[in-house]
Amino acid sequence: xxxxLFCLKASVTLEDLRVDGRGCEDYRCIEVETDVVSNTxxxxxxxxxxTDILVGVKAEMGTPKLENPKEGYLEFxxxxxxxxxxxFEGRGGEELATEIVNTLYRIFSNESTIDVKSLCINPRExxxxxxxxxxxxxxxxxxxxxxxxxxxxxxxxTRIPKVRVLEDEEGSKEIELSDDPYDCIRLNVENVxxxxxxxxxGCRHVVDATLQEEACSLASxxxxxxxxxxxxxxxxxxxxxxxxxxxxxxxxxxxxxxxxLHTSLQKILDKEESLGTTRQKVGFLG
Amino acid sequence: MAAIEIRLPVARKLVVxxxxxxxxxxxxxxxxxxxxxxxxxxxxxxxMGDEKLVASVAGAVERVNxxxxxxxxxxxxxxxxxxxxxxxxxxxxQKRWKVETNARLDSVLLxxxxxLPGGELRRRSAEDELAxxxxxxxxxxxxxxxxxxxxxxxxxxxxxxxxxxxxGQGVLVQVSPSLVKRQKTHFxxxxxxxxxxxxxxxxxxxxxxxxxxxxxxxxxxxxxxPVSVHDREVISRLRNCILALVAQKLMLYDTSIVYCYExxxxxxxxxxxxxxxxxxxxxxxxxxxxxxxx
Numbered sequence: 001x002x003x004x005l006f007c008l009k010a011s012v013t014l015e016d017l018r019v020d021g022r023g024c025e026d027y028r029c030i031e032v033e034t035d036v037v038s039n040t041x042x043x044x045x046x047x048x049x050x051t052d053i054l055v056g057v058k059a060e061m062g063t064p065k066l067e068n069p070k071e072g073y074l075e076f077x078x079x080x081x082x083x084x085x086x087x088f089e090g091r092g093g094e095e096l097a098t099e100i101v102n103t104l105y106r107i108f109s110n111e112s113t114i115d116v117k118s119l120c121i122n123p124r125e126x127x128x129x130x131x132x133x134x135x136x137x138x139x140x141x142x143x144x145x146x147x148x149x150x151x152x153x154x155x156x157x158t159r160i161p162k163v164r165v166l167e168d169e170e171g172s173k174e175i176e177l178s179d180d181p182y183d184c185i186r187l188n189v190e191n192v193x194x195x196x197x198x199x200x201x202g203c204r205h206v207v208d209a210t211l212q213e214e215a216c217s218l219a220s221x222x223x224x225x226x227x228x229x230x231x232x233x234x235x236x237x238x239x240x241x242x243x244x245x246x247x248x249x250x251x252x253x254x255x256x257x258x259x260x261l262h263t264s265l266q267k268i269l270d271k272e273e274s275l276g277t278t279r280q281k282v283g284f285l286g
Numbered sequence: 287m288a289a290i291e292i293r294l295p296v297a298r299k300l301v302v303x304x305x306x307x308x309x310x311x312x313x314x315x316x317x318x319x320x321x322x323x324x325x326x327x328x329x330x331x332x333x334m335g336d337e338k339l340v341a342s343v344a345g346a347v348e349r350v351n352x353x354x355x356x357x358x359x360x361x362x363x364x365x366x367x368x369x370x371x372x373x374x375x376x377x378x379x380q381k382r383w384k385v386e387t388n389a390r391l392d393s394v395l396l397x398x399x400x401x402l403p404g405g406e407l408r409r410r411s412a413e414d415e416l417a418x419x420x421x422x423x424x425x426x427x428x429x430x431x432x433x434x435x436x437x438x439x440x441x442x443x444x445x446x447x448x449x450x451x452x453x454g455q456g457v458l459v460q461v462s463p464s465l466v467k468r469q470k471t472h473f474x475x476x477x478x479x480x481x482x483x484x485x486x487x488x489x490x491x492x493x494x495x496x497x498x499x500x501x502x503x504x505x506x507x508x509x510x511x512p513v514s515v516h517d518r519e520v521i522s523r524l525r526n527c528i529l530a531l532v533a534q535k536l537m538l539y540d541t542s543i544v545y546c547y548e549x550x551x552x553x554x555x556x557x558x559x560x561x562x563x564x565x566x567x568x569x570x571x572x573x574x575x576x577x578x579x580x
Binding site: 015017018019020021022023026027028029030031032033047257260261263264265267268271272279280282 | 289290291292293294295296297457515518519522523525526554555556558559560561
């Protein structure tokens with residue numbers, strides 16, 4: 001590992017050149033496809049190099065939480081499939097799954113991320129609960145970024161059926177589903193942030209680390225950045241230490257890269273949407 | 287600073303089959319019947335079931351006179367005497383090192399099979415045993431040759447020549463052992479400015495060509511001077527080309543790597559791993575290799 005570490009350190013420190021020819025702020029080629037799982041309200045599959053993530057969103061009726069009676073809410077669940085890497089065999093992936101779930105909850109705890117008030121049907125009685133399930137199919141480095149892109153794409157793709165509340169004479173409320181299956185509400189994902197992970201190798205930091213680069217980096221910074229470049233959440237991973245100055249540099253890089261990522265992602269989601277039914281679904285057998 | 291590229295997935299097209307001339311290979315999956323003729327001897331990758339020969343691995347059937355065996359596409363490395371391997375030291379034990387070579391068992395490098403610095407020939411003493419860690423530590427990469435294969439399949443290595451030994455700065459690419467073509471020599475100095483060691487175990491080491499010819503990749507002094515940007519670009523490009531060849535399942539040997547490198551020159555290094563660029567480059571390489579053959 002020494003020779004590998006040194007080669008990586010030198011190449012990243014002196015010039016903007018990584019082992020696979022990318023610069024320090026370049027992402028690998030990302031492939032996004034939405035609406036891959038038919039029995040969900042919204043789904044997305046993201047392939048980032050060798051990392052493969054599948055996210056499904058199911059909208060179900062539930063009771064609002066006591067502290068927020070006029071809002072719906074999101075529930076996250078992450079499954080680290082044993083297909084991804086042998087380390088996830090049995091209960092090996094639980095620790096990583098809990099970490100990802102906690103990060104996602106933290107990011108979405110901000111009230112401006114998703115308009116949860118629109119998910120309310122009857123205050124204190126009925127609301128929409130969005131169950132977001134993340135499935136890790138393949139682990140090729142940079143999991144958090146890929147998961148955040150997939151969650152944003154799946155929420156963009158989510159179609160929640162429109163419901164009407166009918167009042168009876170006795171006062172009991174009935175919920176009526178609209179007859180038209182295409183009559184649905186879409187979520188506004190403008191403020192949903194994406195996670196940018198910056199790994200420190202040598203004295204520089206790189207975006208989108210592969211498995212080898214992650215093994216060589218002692219510390220990484222996880223930033224959650226919105227499309228306007230606002231930093232909403234920050235977390236440090238790894239055993240190494242980070243200099244306060246390098247943290248500021250990483251934050252600037254993260255904001256810059258985050259804005260570019262959001263523009264590219266929104267462009268591709270709009271393009272996919274505009275293709276409509278003419279789009280050829282590739283799915284898993286392509 | 288280039289924009290981040292996000293794209294929609296495209297269904298993969300099958301590579302044109304007519305290019306390959308020997309394309310009538312009998313491909314089998316585990317459980318497929320190879321033949322019901324009982325006159326054949328069964329080799330590796332097959333088993334006898336219900337009076338017929340059945341394949342146990344996924345690959346191509348090879349027949350040599352009366353012997354039928356199945357050569358798998360993706361396997362662990364099976365050692366054979368005389369193979370060149372690149373391995374990583376995982377343990378330092380009493381009189382030997384355990385080396386990981388992508389085989390079923392860790393390979394063994396005995397202290398007596400290791401060159402002493404200066405090329406001296408003598409019995410290894412207790413001091414040599416204590417100084418083992420100064421030669422090779424856990425995590426070091428070495429190039430070695432297979433000396434013997436034990437009965438359980440574990441491989442015994444030796445570095446009894448100056449061209450083997452600890453490897454310095456470079457890039458390691460891990461591929462399936464069946465994609466590395468067997469040749470007379472596995473140490474190549476490519477014309478593009480880098481050198482490559484094609485290990486039979488699927489570990490490929492790309493490193494900058496050393497200036498002095500006497501100082502081979504062996505020895506125990508690693509050169510830790512910074513490698514120039516130009517050399518690093520060549521090495522990155524070679525690495526991406528090798529990954530492109532592996533993705534399209536082409537055999538790896540010096541000619542195919544050089545042709546692929548030349549075909550990739552019009553593209554940027556990081557673009558080589560894009561699916562459409564990969565297909566284009568490998569198609570061109572395939573055509574040139576076919577022209578070379580006749």
